[in-house]
Amino acid sequence: MNPNKLIYLDNNATTPTDPRVVEAMLPYFTQHFGNAASRNHPFGWEAESGVDTAREQIADLINVDPREIIFTSGATEADNLAIKGVFEMYAKKGNHIITLKTEHKAVLDSCKKIEKLGGAVTYLDVNNEGLVNLEELEAAITDKTILVSIMFANNETGVIQPMKAIGDICAKKGVLFMSDATQAVGKIPLDPKELGIHLMAFTAHKMYGPKGVGALFVNRKNPRVKVTSQLDGGGHERGMRSGTLNVPGIVGFGKAAALCKAEMAEESKRLSGLRDRLEAELMKIEEVYFNGSKENRMPHVTNLSFKHVEGEGLMMTFNQNIGVSSGSACTSASLEPSYVLIALGLGDDLAHSSLRLSLGRFNTDDDVTAAIEQISAGVQHMRDLSPIWEMYKEGIDLDAVEWSEH
Numbered sequence: 001m002n003p004n005k006l007i008y009l010d011n012n013a014t015t016p017t018d019p020r021v022v023e024a025m026l027p028y029f030t031q032h033f034g035n036a037a038s039r040n041h042p043f044g045w046e047a048e049s050g051v052d053t054a055r056e057q058i059a060d061l062i063n064v065d066p067r068e069i070i071f072t073s074g075a076t077e078a079d080n081l082a083i084k085g086v087f088e089m090y091a092k093k094g095n096h097i098i099t100l101k102t103e104h105k106a107v108l109d110s111c112k113k114i115e116k117l118g119g120a121v122t123y124l125d126v127n128n129e130g131l132v133n134l135e136e137l138e139a140a141i142t143d144k145t146i147l148v149s150i151m152f153a154n155n156e157t158g159v160i161q162p163m164k165a166i167g168d169i170c171a172k173k174g175v176l177f178m179s180d181a182t183q184a185v186g187k188i189p190l191d192p193k194e195l196g197i198h199l200m201a202f203t204a205h206k207m208y209g210p211k212g213v214g215a216l217f218v219n220r221k222n223p224r225v226k227v228t229s230q231l232d233g234g235g236h237e238r239g240m241r242s243g244t245l246n247v248p249g250i251v252g253f254g255k256a257a258a259l260c261k262a263e264m265a266e267e268s269k270r271l272s273g274l275r276d277r278l279e280a281e282l283m284k285i286e287e288v289y290f291n292g293s294k295e296n297r298m299p300h301v302t303n304l305s306f307k308h309v310e311g312e313g314l315m316m317t318f319n320q321n322i323g324v325s326s327g328s329a330c331t332s333a334s335l336e337p338s339y340v341l342i343a344l345g346l347g348d349d350l351a352h353s354s355l356r357l358s359l360g361r362f363n364t365d366d367d368v369t370a371a372i373e374q375i376s377a378g379v380q381h382m383r384d385l386s387p388i389w390e391m392y393k394e395g396i397d398l399d400a401v402e403w404s405e406h
């Protein structure tokens, strides 16, 4: 095996565009280049027909009506539209939103903006597996609550929340339920209507489609949900999102949805097999900790902490030849530990020692074998050089050591 071969195990950050998707998109750049809103000539009709097909393919994947799909520039925009759009539209009913501490920044920062605008937001804790507490959720709902926003599957751990139970609570209390389902759509079967989800954000580039296109599902009946548009202009997408449609992107998104639907069952089995082998082999290393919930998670993700091995340093041992994410986010000059892992109760050290490994459609058995070899060797190398590891092996209680301040 060539140790310099690049291996991509960061499919939760983005996925490669499937060549079949690219092929479907190509004619929409040069041949069918029309504006889908041009109603009075064939150039517009062709573009519109491409968009219509894609809307049906995407609606079909999640079992909703095509008229319930609002195209956006991605999940970030869809999250913003759902949260800010509901806050504005339902201002007369209340101003309170409930979400989770482990949400994506697109949701958390939209909620922060809501607070600046005079709204109230409750950020619920999760347990040490990353799961919401349903009693706490229910208790947090007041007569001012208009929206519960809880993600389907977490981007760092793959943990899947109890969506049906959350949907039932929201239905009982008469509040809208929004979910950022970016990490789940196209990977596992899901049906927002069955789960009681009224608004759902997702994006093409996490499901083998192109970047820069996403969607918000907005329930049309029982209840009829509306969001105030956040981009004003030509009134596209039923007035909820103005702007000329990204026709090639949308066509690619549709093709990506159709491929996911056709291949999901087999593919999720294949990926969970690869993931389980990767995880089992890496957990044979001493002092490796699993982060998340083994019972409730996506089939292609694992998140592990390698005690006393700093994740970013570990990645350097394999020259970053394996594309993975560590639990340290580079924000400005400092390395912040992942707030998601901190919310699960990890200390800063274990959060900094974590790797997220996320598999995808183009990963092979050989990729997994090579990753196991290189990561295991990297951990060994880092620990061989580490005085902390040496102290730990000598049985010194590191928590009791008084480190001198410099």
Ligand SMILES: *Cc1c(COP(=O)(O)O)cnc(C)c1O
Pocket: 012, 013, 073, 074, 075, 076, 077, 104, 106, 151, 153, 154, 155, 180, 182, 183, 202, 203, 204, 205, 206, 212, 213, 214
């Ligand atoms: C990637 C991601 C987003 C952002 O999606 P974009 O289309 O890149 O804006 C939002 N939420 C979650 C959970 C994600 O994983």
